[in-house]
Amino acid sequence: MGYVELFAQQTFAEETERITGGAAGWQDPPEIRLEKVQSDGFLVIRRPQLLEHLAPPWPVARPHGEVMLELKLAGNHVDRKAVERALLRRQARQVQRIEEQDASWLGEEPLWLVAPHLPGWLVEMRRPVCFAPGCYWVEPQWQRFLWIAANELPLRNELIPFLMARSGRALDAFGRWVAPHRSIEWVLSMVEYMTMSMPTRDELIRRFGKVDDPEIEARRQHILKVLLEMSPQTKQQIKEEGLLEGQRAALRRVLARRQLTPSKDDDARIEACTDLATLERWHDQAVTAVSVSDALA
Structure with missing residues (x-):
């Protein structure tokens, strides 16, 4: 720093408080580490x-x-x-x-x-x-x-790089929207590193199901395990959904053995049912039913 700069600083230091009536003062600057x-x-x-x-x-x-x-x-x-x-x-x-x-x-x-x-x-x-x-x-x-x-x-x-900065519900919405447009490796990284809600993370992890690549599947299972440890509520939800999926599969097997073929509407109704007792009742009825309608009555 030259003499002119030092002189200017000294003038500021000596004159500022006086000419402003104490409204402002001078302070030597802290070192800015660059x-x-x-x-x-x-x-x-x-x-x-x-x-x-x-x-x-x-x-x-x-x-x-x-x-x-x-x-x-x-x-x-x-x-x-x-x-x-x-x-x-x-x-x-x-x-x-x-x-x-x-x-x-x-x-x-x-x-x-x-x-x-x-x-x-x-x-x-x-x-x-x-x-x-x-x-x-x-x-x-x-x-x-x-x-x-x-x-x-x-x-x-074209805005995906900027959308990565989202938070809260907006981030959850982004995660659900972008997942179908990206590879499972990319989605796993998003789930692992970004601060989405637990339900959204769980949804995205299970959306892909089991994959053939052993390394990717191992990573998917690891992330899912971490999520379960972090959220007992999510763990219970996954358990309940697993029971529902198992009962749906059992019902469909009985219908297939009885050569009763569900229509698209019937199959959608089975898939949409989230009451375990209802699925169990349909399963029992399917054993003796003469039509899909009777089974799902």
């Missing part, structure tokens, strides 16, 4: 024209070569301190780009902060402007950044 300033990642924009027809926020990235991304997943802090640190990392990257490239570069490093929701304190302080579902510009202009509220984004394939 040996490692690193964001969560960057979006490198290679073919911006392809972003035009995607759902927001993608089109916003078109004018830029890269976008700095900060991810605040469910459970992460989204307080003012976390946002200020993100802005500091953005500023450090901007200085780095100026140093690495031609100093005449006049661009600004765009920052996208992805979180489950828009925090109340930010609404109060900055008055963000919503320009698309879940997408907010946060001003002022000289410190502008984009806040992406994942819970408000629509369920669309």
Whole structure:
């Protein structure tokens, strides 16, 4: 630091409290440790024209070569301190780009902060402007950044990376929606690492059933075991559903031996029945029934 900078600081230190009547004072700055300033990642924009027809926020990235991304997943802090640190990392990257490239570069490093929701304190302080579902510009202009509220984004394939930041019921809805579009390995990772509710995790684990790959099946069984240990209620629910499924299978076997073929409506009725006593009664009636209707009476 040069003498001019030191002199300016000294002037601030000596004059601020006096000229403001004590309304403001000077404090020597704490050391800002910048040996490692690193964001969560960057979006490198290679073919911006392809972003035009995607759902927001993608089109916003078109004018830029890269976008700095900060991810605040469910459970992460989204307080003012976390946002200020993100802005500091953005500023450090901007200085780095100026140093690495031609100093005449006049661009600004765009920052996208992805979180489950828009925090109340930010609404109060900055008055963000919503320009698309879940997408907010946060001003002022000289410190502008984009806040992406994942819970408000629509369920669309091109938004899946952003939707990973959802929380609560919105995360459960995302999990149920995305599971059919992804491999079982991906779904298992989602169930294992993301903070979905126990019923949703259990539903997704059992949706695939037993798989042929021994490693994947072993992992599925391990996750299911962990879920059972974490939730006695889920364990009881699985036990009850296992009994129901066993009774449905027994009923269908009796009907098959008696050469009684259920219609689609009959089969749907059997599948939809969640009362064990009713399924047992249908099973007993099927032993002597002359038709499927008699068996399910």
